[in-house]
Amino acid sequence: xxxxxxxxxxxxxxxxxxxxxxxxxxxxxxxxxxxxxxxxxxxxxxxxxxxxxxxxxxxxxxxxxxxxxxxxxxxxxxxxxxxxxxxxxxxxxxxxxxxxxxxxxxxxxxxxxxxxxxxxxxxxxxxxxxxxxxxxxxxxxxxxxxxxxxxxxxxxxxxxxxxxxxxxxxxxxxxxxxxxxxxxxxxxxxxxxxxxxxxxxxxxxxxxxxxxxxxxxxxxxxxxxxxxxxxxxxxxxxxxxxxxxxxxxxxxxxxxxxxxxxxxxxxxxxxxxxxxxxxxxxxxxxxxxxxxxxxxxxxxxxxxxxxxxxxxxxxxxxxxxxxxxxxxxxxxxxxxxxxxxxxxxxxxxxxxxxxxxxxxxxxxxx
Ligand SMILES: [Zn+2]
Ligand SMILES: [Zn+2]
Numbered sequence: 572x573x574x575x576x577x578x579x580x581x582x583x584x585x586x587x588x589x590x591x592x593x594x595x596x597x598x599x600x601x602x603x604x605x606x607x608x609x610x611x612x613x614x615x616x617x618x619x620x621x622x623x624x625x626x627x628x629x630x631x632x633x634x635x636x637x638x639x640x641x642x643x644x645x646x647x648x649x650x651x652x653x654x655x656x657x658x659x660x661x662x663x664x665x666x667x668x669x670x671x672x673x674x675x676x677x678x679x680x681x682x683x684x685x686x687x688x689x690x691x692x693x694x695x696x697x698x699x700x701x702x703x704x705x706x707x708x709x710x711x712x713x714x715x716x717x718x719x720x721x722x723x724x725x726x727x728x729x730x731x732x733x734x735x736x737x738x739x740x741x742x743x744x745x746x747x748x749x750x751x752x753x754x755x756x757x758x759x760x761x762x763x764x765x766x767x768x769x770x771x772x773x774x775x776x777x778x779x780x781x782x783x784x785x786x787x788x789x790x791x792x793x794x795x796x797x798x799x800x801x802x803x804x805x806x807x808x809x810x811x812x813x814x815x816x817x818x819x820x821x822x823x824x825x826x827x828x829x830x831x832x833x834x835x836x837x838x839x840x841x842x843x844x845x846x847x848x849x850x851x852x853x854x855x856x857x858x859x860x861x862x863x864x865x866x867x868x869x870x871x872x873x874x875x876x877x878x879x880x881x882x883x884x885x886x887x888x889x890x891x892x893x894x895x896x897x898x899x900x901x902x903x904x905x906x907x908x909x910x911x912x913x914x915x916x917x918x919x920x921x922x923x924x925x926x927x928x929x930x931x932x933x934x935x936x937x
Contacts, residue, residue: 610679611667614692615659661775662862663692663767670695673702696763700756707870708748708837711877715833716741719881734829744825744834754841759869762852766862771855773862780859793858794868800850802914805907808846818843823900828882828928831900836876848872875910884927889913895921897928 670679674695682691719727720735728735766773777786808819822839825831837844851869854860878885878893885892891912899906905922908914915921 609671610676610683610688610691611671613683614667614679614688615664660767662763662773665775665862666696666763666767667692670699673699693760693764697757697760700759701752704752704756704873705749707873708752708877711874712833712836715877715881719833719883736829736832740825740830741832741834744832744838747821747838748834748836751837751839751841751844755837755844758845758848758852762855765852766855772857772859773855773865774859775862777861780861786861786864789859790861790864793854793860796854796858797850797868798909798911799914800853801847801909802907802918804847804850805909806918806920808843809903809907818846823903826900826903828897828901831880831882831897833877833881835880836873872909882928884924891915894924894928898922898924901928 670692679691679695682694685691686694724735727733762771765771774780777783780786780789808814818840822835822843825835825838848869851865851872855865879891879896881893882897884894886894889912891906891908891910895906895908895912895915902922905920906912906915907920912921
């Protein structure tokens with residue numbers, strides 16, 4: 572494994588652990604913006620929410636609350652207001668809190684006055700997702716571009732074995748990705764609506780499902796189901812002729828190592844991106860998942876998507892590194908998985924490249 576790959580994996584894991592630690596310690600500074608009369612505050616006040624808890628927790632929770640031995644989950648939330656008698660919706664509260672850092676109060680007030688607090692909230696969430704989606708795309712693709720095509724340029728391309736992608740290819744990918752982002756970022760708005768309205772099994776505080784060991788086990792189960800869901804969604808996008816032709820083929824126009832770049836990560840039909848990310852939302856309906864962990868997973872997936880398109884040869888088994896996804900683009904019928912190689916191994920579609928992927932692989936089928 573190269574030192575670059577080590578550094579990348581180490582950074583990802585430290586980010587994950589730092590965030591998990593912050594969640595466990597319940598140290599999120601939630602009340603910062605909740606001034607009386609704030610437009611963001613009014614968006615939270617209007618939301619109706621009845622907390623959903625896993626069935627095995629319900630009996631204990633209610634009896635504990637009745638006996639006064641345990642605070643109800645919403646009053647122990649770091650976002651809660653002690654003066655409020657109604658439970659604060661912690662998911663909506665969190666989203667409004669994040670939005671308050673990005674948009675000025677005057678703009679929020681204008682939207683509340685014109686659209687009402689509910690629509691204003693989701694318009695702000697959409698705009699926030701669009702802005703952050705653009706920042707993540709340009710920052711991560713820019714980082715891998717700089718590393719491969721500027722810092723490592725001599726090393727990678729001077730021998731002439733590996734062809735450098737043309738500026739036209741990169742511009743084509745940026746245009747497609749930027750266009751897709753307008754629709755693609757609507758998916759997390761939809762999932763936030765589902766979560767805030769209580770249609771999912773999402774929970775906000777780890778204590779709601781009985782502590783850290785349960786949190787770890789159920790998060791692993793959720794992530795496994797997401798991984799399997801994405802594998803089969805991606806495989807269906809290939810095996811169903813209609814879906815392949817009209818939805819997924821656009822992303823597979825980049826089918827040689829020199830037409831594949833970090834900028835291709837979200838260069839797809841937006842419906843393609845929405846379908847492939849949909850297991851993250853679908854399983855929330857049935858499996859309890861910690862809200863901020865879910866947000867972090869989606870964030871890491873966005874970075875991951877850029878990494879696997881850079882046609883380098885990362886060696887991080889059993890993680891499905893960039894070399895596997897290069898093979899997916901050149902051969903079409905292998906390596907449908909997202910982050911791990913397990914699904915491809917189990918269902919017989921795993922293909923490990925024998926040598927460097929950036930020089931030897933040619934387009935094979937279709
Ligand atoms: Zn594909
Ligand atoms: Zn791809």
